[in-house]
Amino acid sequence: MSEPVLSARDLVKEYPIRGTRQSLTAVAGVSVDLHQGETLGIVGESGCGKSTLARLLVRLEKATSGTITLDGEDITDIDGSRLREIRRRIQMVFQDPYASLNPRQTIGRTIEEVIEVHRLRERQVSKSRVTELLEMVGLRPTFAGRYPHQLSGGQRQRVGIARALAVEPEILVLDEPVSALDVSVQSGIMNLLGRLRDELGMAYVFISHDLGMVRHISDRIAVMYLGRVVETGPWEPVSDHPLHPYTLALQEAVPVADPGVEANRHVSSIVGEVPDPANPPSGCPFHPRCPLAEAICRDVLPDLIPLLEDHEAACHVAARRVGQPAR
């Protein structure tokens, strides 16, 4: 397999808890690889650390420990002009572009500004580049003269994507890009993302709580729980034939828009809630909610290890079931 374009090894992010000497571990040792032209889906519920991971990958925040490499170059601690260079190559798209668009500035000006900051075009040509970018995301050139409040949620997300594309990035990190949108608008954005990836050869990290959307767009999927990756592999085995009981619980909890399927399903909801990351359980972080938990799960944190070909999970019980000794 080719070398990954973006690679994270053992990333840890701790935040101090105000007024105490303790810290909260939002990301607890995550390793992921992203290959050229590939989409890595990251799925998990609130508090699993997926958004923190996104911010670490684009270097909006510094990891407490671990390394991030871009094309083999260590970018974990770079800053200044080298960091600006990295920002050109990795861009982030947020859930709510409204919050990240200047309300007093036209869409065209917002995009021009990005081009100018990165000195990508001469000022005279940046206007035609704006038109080009708007067309790439399916907006008419007249949108350049509008303000954010004049746009619908879907149109604003298209602007968010156009702005990210302005610097011709190799990698887009998309944090819940369709979660705030209506169903009929989501599909347009998902199709747009798929088309742009194919046309521009970009790689995506697609982060969502929605397993259906992650399944739809990803080549590989990593499932996160309480700061760790608990299962990872190609999209189909992970989403449709999961090994980890948490992934299975997630898959069963997602209602399928098909009453025939739903009528024949007996979903047993998993008990309890995601534990407080400031006070994680001993052993496997999922054990207090896990229907399969055994004594070992309370004491020993399972490693993420390959259980099937190219399919890893961190679960003592799943490891035994597929005949692998867990470590």
Place this chain on the structure above:
Amino acid sequence: MTAPVLAVQDLTTVLHLASGAATVVNGVSFDILPGETVALVGESGCGKSMTMLSVMGLHPSPPAEIVSGHVELEGVDLLGMTEEKRRLKRGADLAMVYQDPMTSLNPLMRIGDQISEVLVAHGRSHKEARHRTMEVLGQVGIPQPARAANSYPHEFSGGMRQRVVIAIALALRPKVLIADEPTTALDVTIQQQIIDLVREIQADTGMAVVWITHDLGVVARVAGRMLVMYGGHIVETGLTADVFGRPEHPYTSGLLKAVPPVRGKERPPLLQIPGTPPDPEHQPPGCPFNPRCPEAIERCRQEMPPETARHGPTDDGQLQTAACWVPPSEWVA
């Protein structure tokens, strides 16, 4: 045929805005039978929440005004009664749960007091209220009800807060629970717990539920019957399995094809519905869906189609209805 517990006839609500009057609920009629779960489906701004707020008499007035219609709860007209009488019906027979539990709980008041308050307002003694509070907290699966009753909302997680809101709604044993996107703000594993909880309560009490949602997966999971709204109108109704299996309205059909399939190796591009849902102030003439509809003909741009029976009645008397001028046999998309 069973008499409906809730019957809504030709309900129309307008919003009086600076720019003029916008009809946000437009001639809406439906029946809810005892014990059933009906999903009210649609995207943001389609009028689903305003419909149910109008039914409850909780529409913000002004600017909202109910200009016509009847709402009957077990045969008693709710719109005709005084606000005082309606207030007693509300909560007792007809209760509502909202999307964000934090906005429906008082942050400065203990959970137990918030539940008892409802009971006392409806004439229960303080002793009865306290007893029922503990009972209902246990019923919604809150551990250690006595301790929980003494806690404040911020001490609970989102899922537990939604259980508290459901406890308040259930306190008076309503006949109909209106659940407005009760799980949208929650994680899927917690959503599933809430779905199970509502189901258990229904099995125990025979309460009917109107589940307002935009999530077609939730519809398929919870509802026996569904009502699809668009632009203030109900555009399709029927048994959930029938509507999913053979949608009779292009909007329903489009919504179903916009959701990624969750099974199989094929991942085709999703169907896109061009444009966005209409803003209530700028409803197009004719059918509200016509500017986005791949099937629209000239008539759709001029005249709102009436709701007509398409299939049925089934053995239990259910019809599939739709409001569209163009039958599926003539659809091009």
